[in-house]
Amino acid sequence: MIINKWHTLALFSVVGLPIQAFAEHDGQLTVTAVRGDQLSSYQRKGIGLYRYDQEHDGVVISQAMLSSRFELNSDWSAHTVLNAHPDPELTVGFTQAYLQYQPLTASRYKWAVKAGGFYPKMSLENPQSGWMSPYNYTNSAINTWIGEEVRAFGLEASIKRPGRQFRSNHSFEGVASVFKGNDPAGTLLSWRGFAMHDRQTTFNERIDFATPNSFNWYQLSKQAEHVEPFEEVDGRFGYYVGAHWDYQKRSQLRVYYYDNNGDPGALNTDTGQYAWDTRFLSVAWLYKVNKQTRIIAQLLDGKTSMGPHRGVDNDFYSHFVLLSHKLD
Template sequence: MRRLALLFLFSPISLAAEFSVEAAADVAWVQTSNDAPWMQSWIREGTGITRYDPHSDGLVLSQAMLEAQIDFDNPWQLQATAYYYPDGQKHLGFTEAALTFQPLTSGVKHKVRVGAFYPNFGFENPKPGWQSPYTYTFSAINSWIAEEVRAIGGEWQITVPGKLYHSNHTLSFVSSVFGANDGAGTLLSWRGWALHNRQTLLGERVAFADYPGITGPIELQPNWVEPFIETDNRVGYYLGGHWRHRRNTEVRLYRYDNRADPFAVNDEGQYAWHTKFWTVSAKHLLNRQWRILAQWMDGSTVMGDSKGVNVDFDAWYVLTSYKHHQHRFSLRYDDFKTVDTDQNPVDINDSHGKAWTFAWRYQASQHIEVALEYLYASSWNANRMSTAQLGHQGFDWPQQGSRNQWQLVLSGIY
């Protein structure tokens, strides 16, 4: 990270600020193998649940990130994060841009954010650019949040430090109102859960496979979604609570509801999806070297009436991580499913799966990191049905598939 002290002069006052930049780029050698050669990546409009497939094998530029931050002398902070990706519909753009107000006090603390930002649902992605220090491939939960969830609005957090009452327990309460997240739930319903590190850029369209339920007798929606759009002029909200015991145990509980009108549709055929969920996450530091992370999410999403799309979803993961000097070893297990609850026999959205991820990361220097990651993902998706099963033109593909994915990653950090 590079910092630069700036002084802006405005008569009759002066405003001092510190400008900092962090940049990072990941280059990976990718090798995949799978029991279903037809199952190409979802990002190439296939039905696979990983970012890479045999078409990607070899040397790839995974991502490049630039995060800029201005800290003023007063309690204001301006932050923006931009990414470059070689894949997807849009290659360069912002993932977050927010203004934060956080006055320094010795008592109850307040923090207000306004802009476009990630809610602090969990503990997996604390690094700049919403990256993870544990694995390069996010959990299924946070892969979906990276795809379809962003708060474009405001957030207010109140923290009551335990030291105020000579207690080891610190409590925080979070509330937010937001808009432009009406597309959340689209990918989760038709494709199901996925595992990757591809964050959707603001204003980006995300394409997915021409699933039989979309291109069948009743066309429900084009096979792409723009997650961060406003369709029905209704605001959503989330509420959360944080509990921390000393510095080694923390739990977060959130309720999210975008309050979208499932009957609203724009001129491009993009529906508003009424998506709501509970999520709880925990982090426990066993000692200076070992830690455990866990998260669970349970919710539903609805588009249209009973013959539209109505899906319940559920996922959880457990991650353990060990750090020894410059080495970090992490192991994560994911379990995930979606359950179709609507009355549309053409569009069947049941799916389930599991995944194991192991990563070794070595901080070779201040600016260089080397890593090796292995991912095994197995999934069953009813939307991969055959023509005979569906009754009209389908994929003629098996519903069950698995993939092994290796990544040897070289990261440059500035």
């Protein structure tokens, strides 16, 4: 069930200066009929790779989402996404919250800066408000993991060359970001592996997983049996860079390189969270065959390591091809 967009208008003043704020809200409530996996879900410290197990059989509210955009003036806007999940316990929190500066200029090149917590724009599978997908109720393994463990808390700058401004069929955009607070990213890939679901991790949330036998080793005994993926552990800055190409809004390509620059020997002894050194390349492509049909493909190839002397050193890889056809 999708809640239609609605708008609000507010007038107020700061230091005597009147400000007119225009707000747009977009909500979605997803109700799902579930027949769960026989294996216990990782959320209940089982070895299942799905969100639901047989304990969830029946009709469930899988999530509620409220995405809001506040136009503060012609240049500044504030964006928030609030999510609620009923499992493994009722959780309400933000999955994105940031300020954006996008000035109106006479230049044919358009640029913007945003600050806060947000997703890198590497996915073509999740283009809707709230980083939702219009194609599936279950995300690909790649974007399931992005929704679980990857978020930037920092600054992102982008510059765009719109094709229309240059009488060209080709549009280009460059993106760069520096961030903190994503040090444990890679934990779930190593201790649990890829999963497939539509649940996004909210800020300050933890995700449980089954305890592997390797935690009995002294070198890994300090690792918690859960991950808090957006924690800052080592004090270092991470970064990502990306490039977008768009041909007549028919063929789109996005290439990103992400590196959280984690110090694999750094550990928060209070929370049991290591700083994982996680870096990866993401390549996503979308092709519109016609108004109803499109093809989406994505590839993710990376490495992650943790612990003194990089005692855990893993490669990870995934790709998918999706064919979507919308009935009239």
